[in-house]
Amino acid sequence: MNIYRRLMFEPLDITENKRESNMPLGLKNIGNTCFINSLLQCYFMIPPLVKEVMAAFFGTGNEEVHPATKFVKALQTLFAKMIKSTRKYADPSEVIDSLVDSFGNQVEFGEQQDIGEFHMIIVDNIEKGLNLCKQDKGMKLWVSLKEQGKIESLFTGIHEEVLQYKKAGEYSQTSNDVKFGPIILDIDKGNLMAAWENAYKSTIKDYRIKDTKVKAKQEIWIKILPSVLIFQLKRHSYIQGEPVPLKNNSVFKFPDFIFPDRFMQKNKDQIKLLQKKIRKIKSEIKMIKKENAGLLYSPDGKTSILESIQVLNNFLISDIGNEATTKANRLSKNLEGMYYEIENKIEANENRLKRLNRKLEKIYRQFTDQKYCLSSILVHEGVAISGHYFAYIKDYDRPEPYQWRKYNDIFVTNVQEEEVKKVSEGLNNASAYCLIYVSEDLIKAKTELPLHLFEPNSGREFADEYSTYMKEEIIASVKNMNNQDNENRESEVYEEQVDKIVDDLNQIFIEDIETYQVLKTDSQNYYHLELAEFAIFVLSKNNYSQIVRYFRIESYIRQYYKLEITDPAMKKLRDYLQKRNTEFNPLPTSLKSDEYTFYIRLKNQYIEEITDLIYANIILEQARSFNFKKSLQIYILCVLQINRAMNTIKNELYEVFKYILIYLIRNLQSECKNKSITRVVEYCELINLLYNQYCDKEFGRGVLSLVTQIHRKFYLDFKKDKDQFESAFNLAISLEINDMTLIKFHPDVEAYQYNLLSFEFFDKNHYEHVAKYKNLFTETLTNLNQGLQVVANIENAKQYDLKYYPNFF
Numbered sequence: 001m002n003i004y005r006r007l008m009f010e011p012l013d014i015t016e017n018k019r020e021s022n023m024p025l026g027l028k029n030i031g032n033t034c035f036i037n038s039l040l041q042c043y044f045m046i047p048p049l050v051k052e053v054m055a056a057f058f059g060t061g062n063e064e065v066h067p068a069t070k071f072v073k074a075l076q077t078l079f080a081k082m083i084k085s086t087r088k089y090a091d092p093s094e095v096i097d098s099l100v101d102s103f104g105n106q107v108e109f110g111e112q113q114d115i116g117e118f119h120m121i122i123v124d125n126i127e128k129g130l131n132l133c134k135q136d137k138g139m140k141l142w143v144s145l146k147e148q149g150k151i152e153s154l155f156t157g158i159h160e161e162v163l164q165y166k167k168a169g170e171y172s173q174t175s176n177d178v179k180f181g182p183i184i185l186d187i188d189k190g191n192l193m194a195a196w197e198n199a200y201k202s203t204i205k206d207y208r209i210k211d212t213k214v215k216a217k218q219e220i221w222i223k224i225l226p227s228v229l230i231f232q233l234k235r236h237s238y239i240q241g242e243p244v245p246l247k248n249n250s251v252f253k254f255p256d257f258i259f260p261d262r263f264m265q266k267n268k269d270q271i272k273l274l275q276k277k278i279r280k281i282k283s284e285i286k287m288i289k290k291e292n293a294g295l296l297y298s299p300d301g302k303t304s305i306l307e308s309i310q311v312l313n314n315f316l317i318s319d320i321g322n323e324a325t326t327k328a329n330r331l332s333k334n335l336e337g338m339y340y341e342i343e344n345k346i347e348a349n350e351n352r353l354k355r356l357n358r359k360l361e362k363i364y365r366q367f368t369d370q371k372y373c374l375s376s377i378l379v380h381e382g383v384a385i386s387g388h389y390f391a392y393i394k395d396y397d398r399p400e401p402y403q404w405r406k407y408n409d410i411f412v413t414n415v416q417e418e419e420v421k422k423v424s425e426g427l428n429n430a431s432a433y434c435l436i437y438v439s440e441d442l443i444k445a446k447t448e449l450p451l452h453l454f455e456p457n458s459g460r461e462f463a464d465e466y467s468t469y470m471k472e473e474i475i476a477s478v479k480n481m482n483n484q485d486n487e488n489r490e491s492e493v494y495e496e497q498v499d500k501i502v503d504d505l506n507q508i509f510i511e512d513i514e515t516y517q518v519l520k521t522d523s524q525n526y527y528h529l530e531l532a533e534f535a536i537f538v539l540s541k542n543n544y545s546q547i548v549r550y551f552r553i554e555s556y557i558r559q560y561y562k563l564e565i566t567d568p569a570m571k572k573l574r575d576y577l578q579k580r581n582t583e584f585n586p587l588p589t590s591l592k593s594d595e596y597t598f599y600i601r602l603k604n605q606y607i608e609e610i611t612d613l614i615y616a617n618i619i620l621e622q623a624r625s626f627n628f629k630k631s632l633q634i635y636i637l638c639v640l641q642i643n644r645a646m647n648t649i650k651n652e653l654y655e656v657f658k659y660i661l662i663y664l665i666r667n668l669q670s671e672c673k674n675k676s677i678t679r680v681v682e683y684c685e686l687i688n689l690l691y692n693q694y695c696d697k698e699f700g701r702g703v704l705s706l707v708t709q710i711h712r713k714f715y716l717d718f719k720k721d722k723d724q725f726e727s728a729f730n731l732a733i734s735l736e737i738n739d740m741t742l743i744k745f746h747p748d749v750e751a752y753q754y755n756l757l758s759f760e761f762f763d764k765n766h767y768e769h770v771a772k773y774k775n776l777f778t779e780t781l782t783n784l785n786q787g788l789q790v791v792a793n794i795e796n797a798k799q800y801d802l803k804y805y806p807n808f809f
Contacts, residue, residue: 022454181230247380259372537609
């Protein structure tokens, strides 16, 4: 087993390891395996290879113990996961473990790999494994490579190698048909087609014929093309005296599609007839490029001639050069003329190159029968002896424009073509070292189904062509794996959620208790501190911490999940919370019937009291401004008319209106003297309303007696002017009771009217209302306490007749 197998950690946890819809799967790097990961991703985008592997049938014979069979079976399992797994990436360990070389030895990983050799090892394993497997007779293959007898026909072609040499004054020629796989190209030609032509024509200086060495010329002509053309770019080279190889990141351009026809043996005669014309054009192109190079750079290729001219000219026209102005100006003009002359010459040469290249294209245009499309680019990032591999792969299974993706171990991302070309062509630290082109026939859709589609939990989950080649047992295995993964993800999510809920709630519980204790010890600074928050209200009722905990859970679930804790959708979360029940003393997810009834009763009580407190703030604000009529109207409509028992808020408001009654009695004198009939009637009616509220209370017999006398006296006095009195009286009464819009008198009241039954109401912080009530209550009593002495004098003197108060009016 390889050393990489020690690296067993998972780079992503189960919740992060979730595949996006319609995105390919990544592959886990298990220790210097980015090279094979990139190659496996390229293989997965070659339809007939995937279908052949997925259609393989494994019996119970000796074939199962053969390493190649193990490799194909492992590859079949990996492809199945790449087709339908819900994970973000798959583990290629079994594939890598079962890969052996031609001698049966396990392939070792860890160093920089030769793509050609490594690729042929994989192809050899697949071919041997498939030959040992029984083909599923019920499976109709898209391309029956088994009938051809070789999986290698996908990747291996046949070319003719022609050697011409002169021996003993006579010219001789030999030819051999040779299988070929990856085509090795030098990158110094700058582009794919020029490098290919250079590779297929070469000179062998020491070609050995028996005991004699001669100079031979070699030509290569393709007889049979493979479906997949692989070009290996020679970017590593050794320099004499250097201990390690060097990497060449020079720019190397390649097109989106190519036509190999010009290299075909069947077109050999036609190509040779055109060779003279082609050579002439290429020779001219070479000359122009050489001329441009001489115009652009110094002989050593390190110094730009145009930049040097520019620098010298800048010096001549600078302040430093002003000592010899006449000579400098003349030389500067000559340099400028030279600069533009070189520029124009280079531009003219570039135009000539374009015309010559168009001529070449026109010559080759008749050789375009077999089209190959760029499918994959394997990229190396780093230096010659170390670095990282990833792949760019074009997805031809989607409508045009075809999507490029970057396959970087576990991460697969969509990328733009501009990025692909910029990175792959070279010049920087990363550059392409392998190009894979596939026959256009290979990527054309053969059915209406997409090749590979990933739409989990949908009716189209297995509605793609790759899935039709999956065995039932493999489908069942993948489904089981996905179901288990989903359960694990769900468990992980719930555990994380519960951990967060527990941590949050524990902190909230601590804060609840601390807040209650602080407010309790500082009660003199608050009126009704228990109304500051529902949790504090419950704690104030003999410290029902169990109910507070339930409330906090219920509130938390509503806030973050927008659901009731009793909702069926929250069952699993409730179960996970219940498992943690013993950890924090305790955390109930449900209450007993009697506890829940009490809980609801406390909620209703809290609604009543906090609502009355908010109404009280509005009433007190009006009373503080001596707007007694409005305060009394709100009191009657919004507080007294609600059918529920008296609470402390009502009792305190009752006390406030005692002061208001005294204030009205005391100030009635000035209104009478001013003969302000409307105000007098209004005061009388307000006094009457208040009197009716206190008639059965121990408010002070003396004051009540006086109020009764005052009411009777004013009724009799104003009866003399009956019409005026009735008009004022009706106006006052109509504004007192019938104005039902008073329920919306204050925006805060209106808002509370609508949310009293919503759960968020209990989660509100009502400290502001509590603090406001305390301030308003004390301030209002301070403003009204001027009447206290009047009441005290009346009660102490026990003089309950108006005749004792001649100055009152």
